[in-house]
Amino acid sequence: MVSETEATPVLKDFFARPAEEQQDFLQQTWCNQCMEMDLGMKNPQEYEVGERTWIEGDCVKCGAKIITEIVVEDDEE
Numbered sequence: 001m002v003s004e005t006e007a008t009p010v011l012k013d014f015f016a017r018p019a020e021e022q023q024d025f026l027q028q029t030w031c032n033q034c035m036e037m038d039l040g041m042k043n044p045q046e047y048e049v050g051e052r053t054w055i056e057g058d059c060v061k062c063g064a065k066i067i068t069e070i071v072v073e074d075d076e077e
């Protein structure tokens, strides 16, 4: 048994991703303030904790914090 303590998100280097991925993540957004998708994100920061990875940034339109979760697909053979 492993007792898990509260994990601290680790800041990753978003800009280490391929330019195409960066573009996708910055464009494919959802803003809860604007209630609109794909408005865009600025000031992206990537975090990772455990198996979860997400990108936090600001909505281009209203500046509210938006989060894009990155879903890692397991390759099943």
Ligand SMILES: [Zn+2]
Residues within 6 Å of the ligand: 031, 032, 033, 034, 035, 039, 059, 060, 061, 062, 063, 064
């Ligand atoms: Zn917005």
